[in-house]
Amino acid sequence: MFETLSDRLTSVFTSLRGKGRLSEEDINSTAREIRLALLEADVALPVVRDFIAQIKERARGEEVSRALNPAQQVIKIVNEELIRILGGETREIRFAKNPPTVIMLAGLQGTGKTTLAGKLGLWLADERNTPLLVAADLQRPNAVTQLQVVGERANVPVFAPQPGNGVGDPVEVARESIDYAQRNNHNVVIVDTAGRLGVDSEMMQQAADIRDAVRPDEILFVVDAMIGQDAVNTAQAFLDGVGYDAVALTKLDGDARGGAALSIRHITGRPIMFASTGEKLEDFDLFHPDRMASRILDMGDMLTLIEHAQKTFEESEVEKMASTLASEEDFTLDDFLQQMSMVRRLGPISNLLGMMPGMGQMKEQIGNVDDKDLDRIAAIIQSMTPAERDNPKIINGSRRLRIANGSGTQVSDVNGLVTRFFEAQKMMRQMKNGGMPGMPGMPGQSGGKKKAKAQAKKAKKGKQRSGNPLKAKQQEAEKAAERQRRQEEGGDQSSQLPPGLGGGAGAPQLPPGLGGGKMPDLSDFKLPKQ
């Protein structure tokens, strides 16, 4: 059960609210929490130590900001510091003056080099390059075949003169590939090498030989986001063995926090260039330090979500959705059905919720959310007549039975949905009155608060209904939400906090329009752990 850093820190500081300055003691107790959080995120111990020392240094000298409570202030420092280290210079691939540009991939076994080669190929091809994949992994059985298949999928040619499975000389293959690329007008060559351990001197020598044979313009060290404390050793071993110019972080679609990114950057100073976030060949992007910082601190990833949404939806769809939301008419079940199908296109609902700030500690509950629940709800709505969808108030007992039978659910499920829908409708109405999206200058906070209250009430109702004996917990939740809200009022004007950091502070870094009331609602959304 991992709590988010912001929650932990908030608890540390509950007794300290109102203090004007960070005392030495505050800093120390915060430092302990940050240390734990970073270690849980797999940041290597030596790096954590250095990092904490830096934070302490800065925290001591920091001017007290009246808008922030101590916890927020420390997190702000930590977040800035993280982004500074992770970001530094961001850089792009250096293309060679005389093509082909050679990119070599190196890393441990099973970090995803071959897959990354395909992704990189596709990405480069999209940018009007003519990449060539080179199968220099002759070690693992059928790695060559795998690269060929990947190349085929990405529609990128593969140079594989050797069958692999331990036969052939990878150095020779790499050397030949350059000639081949020149003859066939490929301007980028991506050399996929075998996975190797940092301590395997023979294999490291081979990697160095490949490097000397092709003189790559970029060597990418491929590392997977799940790696633990060993990241430092491995990173150093590869730096000494072959050297590399940049790092590609893979498997970021899991829930590993990816502290290795920080470790490697800190130890080797090499920037992280690419992030690979899925099994599909398109799931590949340049690395965004701010997102990684939030991720390491477990603070949600709203920006990724937004970007993802932008890619998925058409402009017109968004406008339509906006107009339904903004129109004077009441929110109907049809609107909801449509919204739900749009949201579904963004991916599994649990992933989306996971990206929302403040949801980290709800991971367990989020894990329970199954997309099948959405299907069930859709089935219920689809079993209603158009009249019922427009005006659910007319749904009486016999209609309920019919709907339940029609959708293969229980009457109680239909009841639940209808009740929840009324709550949601009320909430939407309040939101429109209190600060509708798109109406500039409206203080979103009030709407947000109401919404949060409605939310709390709703959850409570749910509990009573299901006979769930968690009422006490629920009340606590309300209290906690109240507490947080009070805190937010303090932090609302601040404009430097990282996105998703609880409170009203989420707004400023976000694109205009996402400010105000929206973020606090989301963070109020969580229930406290016991």
Next chain:
Amino acid sequence: MDYTIFAVAIFVVAVLVFGGVFLIRPRRPDSGKEPRAGDEGGSATGTAVAEPEEKEEPGGPSAAAGTATIEEPPVAPVEIEIPPPSAGRLVRLRARLARSQSVFGQGLLNLLASDRLDEDAWEGIEDILVTSDVGVTSASQIVDGLRTKVKVLGTRSPEEVRGLLREELLAQINPELDRAVRTEPHGTRPAVIMVVGVNGTGKTTSCGKLARVLVGDGRSVVLGAADTFRAAAADQLETWGSRVGAPVIRKDEGADPASVAFDAVTRASDEGADTVIIDTAGRLHTKTGLMDELGKVKRVVEKKSQVDEVLLVLDATTGQNGLRQARVFAEVVNITGIVLTKLDGTAKGGIIVQVQRELGVPVKLVGLGEGPDDLAPFEPETFVDAILGEG
């Protein structure tokens, strides 16, 4: 303002669905039962109907080319090797393990050997445990336990402290657990082993190595290439299989992994093979859809035969995320053992301490290198001794 819309939309959906979790969930057990039973019945018959057709195909050897199930024997030119038996492998591989552990052991001993065991020394010990991915909580527990013991016993000499540390580490790894991999056939029914894990931990390689170990011990093995997703995964397994002459059941890329697994088990029981090893596609534990698919593979296999072992392959380099992986996989397919791979590197694989403690699932095998015979049964004593740099 577009962004706001998304936020609102997702939020509204979340509210309704989350409410759904609280409202619908508790009732589901009784309400969901009937339709679900029907569902399963349906899929059962579906599989059963589809099965005979596929079984007939291998029956006609000449037709093998176009069929879904490909016969292994035609690839005869590869010389079938007879791998060495499994006994005492870890001893043979200790040298290699020592390479990865020596720093750990040395550092610990240096600290323990200092005259006074002060606060710094204890913290140093804790730090060393943390650096081996044991996890902050486990590390502090081990150190606390050790501290109490040292205080109670009044031990001072490094030798004794070291003995205590060995005990403490052993206790964490719990040598009492049954670490045997159940590979013996039950009468005519073969033993079924499923290998699961996230991407890139070495599942296919471990399957291949395990097949070698079993063949080395005189068993007959059938491999099921239920990794129909990753490019060339089935080829990779086939290469392993052909080395030891184990038939590999495979289908086209993108085929239903459950049907491959089912076919593999069917084939094994028809041929009277001793053990079936099913290699599954790597999947991140966060992908609900893929985890459901894995659950299905297991359920479908269970229609034919009981699944004796579900081995989770964990990479020794994995950090704290390993625990979450294990937790989710345990929930979905009820893992019975862990294979710790890539232990020949600098990584220490300390995460297994946490995994074992939380889930009680023992580490059964360790992978110690790229060589075909670098898979050994896990022996806690030898493992700890190697950590402490003994023998």
